[in-house]
Amino acid sequence: MNPSEEYILNQPEPYRTVLLHLQVIIETTLPEVELLYKYKIPFYYIHKKPFCYLNASHKKQFVDLGFWKGNQIDIHQNHLVTENRKMMASLRYKSLNKINDKILIEVLKRAASFY
Numbered sequence: 001m002n003p004s005e006e007y008i009l010n011q012p013e014p015y016r017t018v019l020l021h022l023q024v025i026i027e028t029t030l031p032e033v034e035l036l037y038k039y040k041i042p043f044y045y046i047h048k049k050p051f052c053y054l055n056a057s058h059k060k061q062f063v064d065l066g067f068w069k070g071n072q073i074d075i076h077q078n079h080l081v082t083e084n085r086k087m088m089a090s091l092r093y094k095s096l097n098k099i100n101d102k103i104l105i106e107v108l109k110r111a112a113s114f115y
Helices: 003-009 015-029 101-112
Strands: 034-038 041-046 049-057 062-067 089-093
Touching: 003 015, 003 034, 003 041, 015 041, 015 049, 015 062, 015 101, 049 101, 062 101, 089 101
Parallel strands: none
Antiparallel strands: 034 041, 041 049, 049 062, 062 089
């Protein structure tokens, strides 16, 4: 098992379920992604360039799906969180039932179009 998979599987609920769901959606939507372990979190790369990361924030109680070129995503901006970051934007989820797969897939495809 690689470190990214260990990170995901070792999370307590509800983080583990959310992370596993995001992993399936990301890898199904974008089969070209490569899951690595960078900065102590699971990090997806496209064509050897950083694409997005998964981070379970226990303190703030959400899973952060952060996009490396998030500032370029021009759809579903009302769902994206930037928090004064210039390049990054995130989709944040507190539970599995808060994930809208349609929006998630559209954002993933749009973000991937920059690579």
